Amino acid sequence: MFTTSRFRAPGFPHSKFLQHSDHDWKFNNTYQYNLADGDCSKSEFVVNESERLCKETHERTEKYKLQVERKFDQRIADVDHWRKEGDKSIARLHDALDKLANLKLRMQKAAESCKDPIVACKKAMMQRDKRLGVDMVQDKPQMEIQKYHIFLEDILAVFEKTLQEIDDQMINDRAAKQRLLRDITDKEAALEIDTHASSCRPENRSTKGFKFDPNLMNPEKATLTLADWERTTRHNIEKGEREVKNSWDFTPRIEEMFTRTYNDLTQQHLRVIHALNDRIKELSEAQKNLEQRLARVQKQILDMEDTISKLEQTMERKYPSMELASNRMEGRRQRPRHELCRDSVDVELEEEVRNLSLSIHQLRKQKSEAQNMLRKLEQTRLALQKDIEIKKNSIYIDQEHCLNTFANVNHIHH
Numbered sequence: 416m417f418t419t420s421r422f423r424a425p426g427f428p429h430s431k432f433l434q435h436s437d438h439d440w441k442f443n444n445t446y447q448y449n450l451a452d453g454d455c456s457k458s459e460f461v462v463n464e465s466e467r468l469c470k471e472t473h474e475r476t477e478k479y480k481l482q483v484e485r486k487f488d489q490r491i492a493d494v495d496h497w498r499k500e501g502d503k504s505i506a507r508l509h510d511a512l513d514k515l516a517n518l519k520l521r522m523q524k525a526a527e528s529c530k531d532p533i534v535a536c537k538k539a540m541m542q543r544d545k546r547l548g549v550d551m552v553q554d555k556p557q558m559e560i561q562k563y564h565i566f567l568e569d570i571l572a573v574f575e576k577t578l579q580e581i582d583d584q585m586i587n588d589r590a591a592k593q594r595l596l597r598d599i600t601d602k603e604a605a606l607e608i609d610t611h612a613s614s615c616r617p618e619n620r621s622t623k624g625f626k627f628d629p630n631l632m633n634p635e636k637a638t639l640t641l642a643d644w645e646r647t648t649r650h651n652i653e654k655g656e657r658e659v660k661n662s663w664d665f666t667p668r669i670e671e672m673f674t675r676t677y678n679d680l681t682q683q684h685l686r687v688i689h690a691l692n693d694r695i696k697e698l699s700e701a702q703k704n705l706e707q708r709l710a711r712v713q714k715q716i717l718d719m720e721d722t723i724s725k726l727e728q729t730m731e732r733k734y735p736s737m738e739l740a741s742n743r744m745e746g747r748r749q750r751p752r753h754e755l756c757r758d759s760v761d762v763e764l765e766e767e768v769r770n771l772s773l774s775i776h777q778l779r780k781q782k783s784e785a786q787n788m789l790r791k792l793e794q795t796r797l798a799l800q801k802d803i804e805i806k807k808n809s810i811y812i813d814q815e816h817c818l819n820t821f822a823n824v825n826h827i828h829h
Contacts, residue, residue, distance in 0.1 A: 487613035491606060497648045498602040501595045504655040508592045511662035512585060518669050519581045525673065525829040526574040529567050532684070535820045536564035542816040548802070550698075550809040556690040556817070563683045570676050577669065584662055591655040598651050677828045684824060691818045695810055702806040709799040712792055719789045726782040730775055737771045740764055 435443075539560050544551075639647070744764050748755070 484613060487609055491609050491613065494602050494606050494609070497645075497652070498599055498606065500652055501599045501602070501648075501655075504652050504659070505592055505595050505599070507659045508588050508595070508655055508662075511659045512588050512592070514666060515581055515585050515588070515662055518665055519578060519585075521673070521829045522574055522578050522581065522669065525676075526571055526578065528827060528829070529571040529574065532680070532824045532826075533564060533567045533571070535824050536560055536567065539817040539820055540564070542812050545812060546809050547805045550805050554694060556687065556694045556813065559683070559687045559690045560817075563687050566679065566683055570680065573672070573676075577672070581665065584658070584665065588658050588662055591651075591658045594651050595655050598648060602648075673829050677826060680826045684821065684826060687821055688818070691813050691821070695813050695818070698806050698810045698813070702803055702810065705799050705803045705806065709796060709803065712796045712799060716789065716792045716796060719785055719792060723782055723785045723789065726778050726785060730778045730782070733771055733775050733778070737768065737775070740767045740771065744768070 540557070543557060543560075546552075744761070747761065747764070750756075
């Protein structure tokens, strides 16, 4: 920039300090002016550009900060909305579980109440197996008791199956509730994180030693998309609502079941009672008729015994006359010579003997017939007495065991 001139002024001694010419001086001034002016212009541009850039970056920073805060607010509101929806679904699931628990308890009591009537049916059938003779019949009470027993067994099986369905539904409700609780817990944690992050403001100075990690700009592999997140959240809530609906559907079905089974069991119980009462009346009537016949037979036995006695007495009264006639005939055989003729006395004696013999024969035959009749009457009397005892036994079984047993059965509308 500076050059040493070869020109030297005449007449003056050479000085080591006068190394530049006037032209050099002027050129150097002009150069410095231009350099300073250029640098100042560039500096002014840099200052203006820096101010513009500072303003622009400040505005952009504030803009994005506001956008981020709005997004935070929107995200917090969105997460809070789904958290509240989850809380509502959990509350409904809790109510559904309480209702199912109450239904289960009622169903258990209803199933338990079927066991005593089943025992009563078995006991009644066992007692009725102790009936005797012709009374061991498949009568109406027997059929109604068997029908009652089968009906109770079927209802008990339905109750036990329904109890299993309630247990399965309660498991589903708890699983849905657990998923929602886990989801809500995660959302509460996310809300806490986002609320804290949203409330944070930039400090005047960055933390000493702060260094931005570029890896933060790379999303984690396990990160869900917003659509996946909303779909998962909605799925959990919809799953919970479906389980709530399924739980609520149990109530009308079980209430209808309780009403139907109560009415059916009560009616069948009454049919058994009525059948037993009718059968006891029928047995009592049959016993009364048999006792009337027995009294008549016993009277006939006494009459028959008297008749036999009369026949025997009548026969006994015939023997002296027969003996007399026989002696007369034998005595007349002793008449001498021509006096031993067949006269009218012989004829009458013979006729008398024949009549007496015929009478004794007829009386003996009648006595035999009367004795046979007496034996038959005795057999009939024994048969009637046995049948009466059978009827008494049947009445005792149906009255004391069966009717009293079923009278203690009481069906309750659970």
